[in-house]
Amino acid sequence: MTTLIRRPTSLALMLVLLAALALPAASTSAQGLQPFGAAGPQTITGSFVTTNPIYPTIGATIGVVLYDFAGEIQQNYAFVSPPDAQKLADVSGSIAAGSYTLALPDEPQGTLMDFDGDASTPPGVQIFVTALFIDFLGDEYVNRGESLLNPSVSVQPMTYDITGGTVLAWAAQDGEQFPAGLGADGAAFTEDDPLMELPAGWSVVDLDTAPFTLVREKSVDIPLLETLGALNDYSNLTYIEAWQNLLARTRVTYPFTEEKGIDWDAIEVEVTPLVEIATTDLEFHLAIARFGELIPDTHIGYASVTVMQNLLLGGVGVEQLAVTDDGEVVVLSVLKNLPAAKAGIEAGDVLTKVDGTPALQALDETPMLLTSASTLHGRRFIQAATLLQGAIGSDVQLAWRHEDGTTGSATLTRVPDASSLLSAFGGGLLGPVIDAQMLPSGIGYISVKGFAEEVSAANNWFADELEALVDEGAQGIILDVRDNSGGLVNLAMAEAGRFFPDYERIFDFYYADGAGGFAYRGFIEILMETPTYDGPVAVLVNEMTGSAGDMFAYAMTQQDRAIIVGHTPSGGFTGEVSDGQYTLPGGLQVQIPTGRPVDPVTGETLIEGTGVAPDIRVPITREGLLSPEDEVLQAAEDAILAME
Structure with missing residues (x-):
């Protein structure tokens, strides 16, 4: 498979x-x-x-x-x-x-x-x-x-x-x-x-x-059979039947029950009544969203068109928010001629209250309506994207502080505006999957947006760009996998393999064995590829570097091959998902991991819930978030130049 x-x-x-x-x-x-x-x-x-x-x-x-x-x-x-x-x-x-x-x-x-x-x-x-x-x-x-x-x-x-x-x-x-x-x-x-x-x-x-x-x-x-990874289609069942089937299979196949302390009985007690009273797709999808939120795993996805249309497509024109190390909720971008801008909210302002609740508390209490989250830094990123979203025509009360210390407050009515969702989740969809340039510092830069687009061409594109940078005399290579949320893990291992001299086994995978346990079903290794590069390397990560992106970053830490640089660790969501695809009533697409990556030597679960920690952590400050310079990239350049 x-x-x-x-x-x-x-x-x-x-x-x-x-x-x-x-x-x-x-x-x-x-x-x-x-x-x-x-x-x-x-x-x-x-x-x-x-x-x-x-x-x-x-x-x-x-x-x-x-x-x-x-x-x-x-x-x-x-x-x-x-x-x-x-x-x-x-x-x-x-x-x-x-x-x-x-x-x-x-x-x-x-x-x-x-x-x-x-x-x-x-x-x-x-x-x-x-x-x-x-x-x-x-x-x-x-x-x-x-x-x-x-x-x-x-x-x-x-x-x-x-x-x-x-x-x-x-x-x-x-x-x-x-x-x-x-x-x-x-x-x-x-x-x-x-x-x-x-x-x-x-x-x-x-x-x-x-x-x-x-x-x-x-x-x-001889027909070919899709028995591993086939869609689990519960769409023609009743709400309660679909829920019971989903829960029963997830109880058995979810690979991180022990690590995350999941209480399936408690989840059943909380969610089943919500499903039982559901009379519309919206109510049923919200019940499934509550189920997903109770399992802290970014790979658990349950994005519903119905939920988005009813509860998330209204906004006030705040395109992007971020949380600093000091816990401030900072406005990074505001769209012109929408309610926030008209009320006087500007980029750089700090939100102090949302509907009367301190802004950070309100953010942390924002329900996870699209996907769950494996880490706190990942959860806050997702919640920042949906904090101010709501039904079109609904109101939100905001209070804020300008850079000069003056304050403002207003009740804003949400209008059609999905900019915050597009800003948070659409970045990986823009531009070429592989992009490269020689930086003015003489260091080569390669951005890898994902391992799930143009997969049959990406490995060769990566090789061509790497070879061109090396031929141009790059003093080091920076690999940017920020917002790279995964794809084919062996494609990631092939690209990582261009920085290692030989194959190296780094993950074993375990899946439910049908008898109450989990059994070994294969391994992942860094794949030896050419051309190879043996000079200095830095890898840039953020909270949405996940899945195969997580694993790529982890692979590059082997043999101290690269330094990791970022504001946060990577996303820390690494469960294998091909056999965990579901369709529920109302067209709801749900994804739940079934495979667990472990260390081949120790058996320890790797990366999930923690992410790959940066060797160089760049502080998250208001000044840095608003700077036109890419602080993380600059930190990586400085680190490579210091190696000479």
């Missing part, structure tokens, strides 16, 4: 539903209705549909490949099939939906496996799947760091058991032993499977029949 780490945003679903194509009726049972030695399949066709709402948005180039399945069967998460063992298909369509045609090789180059339990006989069977994958590391094959997205088999999300679908088996000679069905454990390719004999050559094996069916036609249709 492709590991996706990303903060919640409003996502458009771009899906075309295709009817699944059944396997041909003419087939060979486990007992054999067709003589051994028949030619066997030569061409595989199939279709695929991706319901996960994130993948269609990331600008991915896709492929379909015949892939050696030995690694999955053996649960060897380090397994990578070499390119000469992969066979690429012709693909039409997009990641949302498409089809493929693949010509089978005469003699594949996969891993030989043995199922007869006789150590004296050599392994003689190769097993493959066809699978959709995202190509983001520069060539057309599945490389180290890339993984299968939708394979032709059914994999259970919690146990990772293979329970259905289709595989392709190849044997050099008649009579090789192969599983004939699911054993008592209900999983394929385990020790209790019954066995059957395979004919020589290719056989398509239908794992959905009992016993398994061999298909030997010249052309066979």
Whole structure:
């Protein structure tokens, strides 16, 4: 499964539903209705549909490949099939939906496996799947760091058991032993499977029949299956049914229950009555927002169009607020001709009261209507964006202090104004995903806005910009991942890998195992890439550097490779989210993490709830916030120049 780490945003679903194509009726049972030695399949066709709402948005180039399945069967998460063992298909369509045609090789180059339990006989069977994958590391094959997205088999999300679908088996000679069905454990390719004999050559094996069916036609249709990361669609349920399903699954799959001290029973007691009295989508969505707010995790997203339209699209023209180290709520930007400006509020003013409550207290009490937050600094950033928002036509009482000490107060009526939301959450959507320049100081600067846009081109763009800066004689490199809220973590690791001499394993991932615990399901490593750079490096972070952005910053701290610079630590939200996508009644899109990153040596949960702390913390002051200079960037430049 492709590991996706990303903060919640409003996502458009771009899906075309295709009817699944059944396997041909003419087939060979486990007992054999067709003589051994028949030619066997030569061409595989199939279709695929991706319901996960994130993948269609990331600008991915896709492929379909015949892939050696030995690694999955053996649960060897380090397994990578070499390119000469992969066979690429012709693909039409997009990641949302498409089809493929693949010509089978005469003699594949996969891993030989043995199922007869006789150590004296050599392994003689190769097993493959066809699978959709995202190509983001520069060539057309599945490389180290890339993984299968939708394979032709059914994999259970919690146990990772293979329970259905289709595989392709190849044997050099008649009579090789192969599983004939699911054993008592209900999983394929385990020790209790019954066995059957395979004919020589290719056989398509239908794992959905009992016993398994061999298909030997010249052309066979094999659909690709989205079993890990598929959308959990509860949209046609009643409010209470959808809530009960969401809570039941989250209880089991949420990966930070112990770390965050989550009391699921208390949450159920508080939220269930809110759902029970809900008669409109707005009331139901607000109940789910309360659920999300009770779990401090920025990756828990529940942005509702209905909630935004009713409660957040009214503003007074204060485009941006920030909280200083001294606890002052400072106005950074005011739009002309809107209520705040007309009342005399200016950039640099300090809000002292909101509706009669001290401004910082009012900010801290602002409900989290769009997303939860993993850290206090992240929570305050989000609350600052929504503090003054409300229903269009509603009033808010403000009191403020000017720079010269004079004060003002007014009751303002909210007008259509979403500027604060756009300012807070839209920055990562503006401009190129990779942007670079040589600073006047002679230090190279590269901004990486995210790892979830143009993913199949971004790694090469990053390499080109880095190489150009090095060729120009950069004295150091500054990597700006402020507001980078994540995406494909292995894309982040590929870009980080251009600053390290070799691969380095830095995270292990654990997921719910279906038995009340969490099991190891793979690892993340810094990926060795070229060109590489071994000079001074600084990384800029802020409260919205999260998810794969968090992990990028953490990777760059390994071997003291870079210094981290920022006003705050990074966002500290690192749960893996691909299997935690939900649609609830009223079209509410909800995201809840299911994977936990831990230190491969100590087993300690990494980054979540804390973020990557800056080596150089730039104080947050009123003067600094209003300065036209980028204090964080300047601090990074000074630090690199001091290394010479």
